[in-house]
Amino acid sequence: MAKYQMLAETLRQKITEGVYQPGNKLPSEYELQNHFQVSRQTVRNALELLEKQGFVRSRQGSGTYVADREAEEQKKSRRIAVVTTYVDNYIFPRIIQGIESVLSKEGFQVQIAFTGNRIWKEEAILADLLEQDLRGLIIETTKSALPNPNLHLYRRLQEKGIPILFINSRYPELDCPVVCLQDERAGRLAAECLLANGHKKIGGFFKRDDGQGVRRYRGFLEALRDGGIRTAEEHILWFDTEDALDFDGMEEQIVKRLGACTGIMCYNDSTASHIMEIWKRRGISVPEDMSIVSVDDTDLAMLGDVGLTSVHHPKEKLGEKAAKQLISMIRNQLPGTSYEFEPYLAERNSVKDLTE
Amino acid sequence: MAKYQMLAETLRQKITEGVYQPGNKLPSEYELQNHFQVSRQTVRNALELLEKQGFVRSRQGSGTYVADREAEEQKKSRRIAVVTTYVDNYIFPRIIQGIESVLSKEGFQVQIAFTGNRIWKEEAILADLLEQDLRGLIIETTKSALPNPNLHLYRRLQEKGIPILFINSRYPELDCPVVCLQDERAGRLAAECLLANGHKKIGGFFKRDDGQGVRRYRGFLEALRDGGIRTAEEHILWFDTEDALDFDGMEEQIVKRLGACTGIMCYNDSTASHIMEIWKRRGISVPEDMSIVSVDDTDLAMLGDVGLTSVHHPKEKLGEKAAKQLISMIRNQLPGTSYEFEPYLAERNSVKDLTE
Incomplete structure (x- = not known):
């Protein structure tokens, strides 16, 4: 902490403790200089910082006053x-x-x-x-x-x-x-869950236009690599906001990229629900034929036919x-x-x- | 430039001009100090820089020698x-x-x-x-x-x-x-070409997993915005390396997202060729029914039925x-x-x- 910041901190304490009262004038720059044994520049920097933080107001030609924060707050x-x-x-x-x-x-x-x-x-x-x-x-x-x-x-x-x-x-x-x-960690937890359960043919279905999707992919990918699994890139499928309006329009790609895996990570519970519907139509059972881990831990994860293992989101x-x-x-x-x-x-x- | 860098520059000149010959010993630190009127630290920093750049070699307990760069290069x-x-x-x-x-x-x-x-x-x-x-x-x-x-x-x-x-x-x-x-500029040029030709329903088909795709999208998007066109996001379609192995598998999405536009930008000539094949199968003529601008200016742009307007890549x-x-x-x-x-x-x- 620089000297002026320490001085500002000291003055702020005196203000909040009521030593200097709202509306009252602060000691002059010269008095502060002498009292705290610091340079004029240090005093000026400290007062400037306090003004920026709203604790004091300087009035042209008159000096520096303790701000009436409550009154100002009201306005x-x-x-x-x-x-x-x-x-x-x-x-x-x-x-x-x-x-x-x-x-x-x-x-x-x-x-x-x-x-x-x-x-x-x-x-x-x-x-x-x-x-x-x-x-x-x-x-x-x-x-x-x-x-x-x-x-x-x-x-x-x-x-x-x-x-x-x-x-x-x-x-x-x-x-x-x-x-x-911590979305990388969410992706890692999902991947580690599949690894711990002995899965090796692992795929992922991620959202590409939101940062969360890219971060979850990163954690997922790195966890698999650390577990010795270099998931073939053809088992990674990306969707975006537009695709999410109509997952059925992606059914062909979903089946082609993810159908041959034993376990997949889905971007979130909502995505996982759509995937599970597609599997259901095609006679693929979860988890017997295909395991799924997702993210968000919402009602969707709890209320379906099969309870979804899902990384918790704090909501x-x-x-x-x-x-x-x-x-x-x-x-x-x-x-x-x-x-x-x-x-x-x-x-x-x-x-x-x-x-x- | 710091003092030691100037000293290094001076010494380097003397080396390249042959004042100091390959294999010969440089003046001692003390001599350099006196001759150039600089501190010992400045001399040391200059010699260290020259050694890093391969112009001199220091030998333990013996001094600093002009490197024989040609001989070293040979090895x-x-x-x-x-x-x-x-x-x-x-x-x-x-x-x-x-x-x-x-x-x-x-x-x-x-x-x-x-x-x-x-x-x-x-x-x-x-x-x-x-x-x-x-x-x-x-x-x-x-x-x-x-x-x-x-x-x-x-x-x-x-x-x-x-x-x-x-x-x-x-x-x-x-x-x-x-x-x-300059990929943003490439995207901008393509968009500006469509705008200049009076197009308003404009779509884009971009590669999602390569940085070039994202940069071209950015330039495209900003040019359209500057031209007063906020292209509906459902007319932007993304593909990745896996999709590119089988564009026909995306035909449904391509038609849904891009089919209603009067003009589209494609990520590159290769992508544009695939899109043109799909349009051809469906009886959509380029440019009568649909205009296309792409990037790379390759043989593909020149040799098809219709010459493709394409942003040049320097190859x-x-x-x-x-x-x-x-x-x-x-x-x-x-x-x-x-x-x-x-x-x-x-x-x-x-x-x-x-x-x-």
Whole structure:
């Protein structure tokens, strides 16, 4: 910590402890210099930092005053935008619920929009948010594994001083914190489960336009390699947001790439359900003929004919964490920090033990 | 330039001008210190740099000698490995020809291997190269748009002091130069050609697992956006290395995503040829019913029923440039520099003018 940061820290403590009261004038630069035995530049840097953080306000020609943060807080917008790809199904209602519960408890209003994972919908939403008096933004990326054409809009929001926090994935070009699952680890856990059960002909079905898909693929691939299995690349199949609207249209590819495996990893429970339907139509039984591991540990994993072994996604816990991180960014006016949840495997009945 | 670098430069000049002869002893550190009026540390840093660059050799307890670079050069391996995805068709023979012509003229032996764009083939080739006495490596990436499991092998080659230069694409994690086409610009040129001819329902067919595909998509997307066209995302279709072995297996998706467009951009001429065959079977005429722009400007673009408008790829020029850059890395023992070719559009008859 630099000298000016230590001085700022000391002054901040005196402010929060009430030694210096809101609205009161701070000692002059000269007095601070003498009292703390530091240079004039150190005092100036410390005061500048405190002003940036909202603890003091300098008035032209008059000096530096302790900010009345409560009064200032009252005047500021309480509106926070929460933008996800989807709102009404799968893991999304619970993520939003987690975010909302924390934000509303802290007196913020939550405004919701969804992109459908479409870049031009994302563009329209961001353009709209730029016109509003927003206090912060929690947003899920749109097709984060592909080049994104809307980064300039995120940058304009940042320039307006609006804290942005991403959930589930991030754009590598933007310097924003993200709260997400440790997705490489999720892919690794799924692969290790198949390996531990003696599977060798292993395939994977991954989402290619979202960053989570690419990260899960990486963990999956590396775990198999570490286990001595170099899965033939023809047993890796990719789908995207458009394909997911109609998996039956991919049936031929699915059967060709994955049909000859004894076990496969699916991107998530929703994908796994579609694959299981296709297998069912074709008389392939899970797990007797084909084992499946997926990710997200949702109702879909629990309620089907066969319980799906699935890597757990924290859902509302992720939402709560995201909301807390954003609030801390707003309060401290500092860059936020990222957080990745460590996943674990929820084992059910979709993996056959081939070691017996 | 730091003081020690200037001193090294001065000494290097004296060596190349023959003031200091190969095999002769350099003045002592103390003499150099006095003569150039610099500190002992500056002299040491300069000598260390010169030794790294191969101009001098220090002998324990005896001093520093001018290296006999010609004699040392004689003893070193002249073998350079050239690894591409494919060898025998499309743009690859001409790239390899360009590389070979420059390297052989400079007295290097060219050893060839190909990966088929398979990561485990790439792994086997790199492991093999690690056992050899190689002087340098020119290599095309394998599925560079996906996480690559072989980066540790590239790093081990680097640690062995073997210069590595990539062609056509790069791995963002590795600090190696690349010689390639400016692929965003290629995508932009293709999109602008369709826009200039009055097309509005525009689609794209891109390769997902190679970096070139993602970069071309980015340029294409941004050009359309700049032209006021937000191409519906359902008119973007992705394929990968496996799909490319059997485009007919994707026919349903191709027709569904691209069939309703008036013009499409294809990843390259090879892809465009397959699409044109599918259209032909279905009675769709190019360019009357559907315009196509692609990339690479190969024989395929010239020899079909309809001449394909295609963005030019430099082929042997790219190979020559790559070879020259690698030789300069070997000679100067410095990190190489990247080079991107500026593309241009070779216009033929596959785009219909809708502005008339």
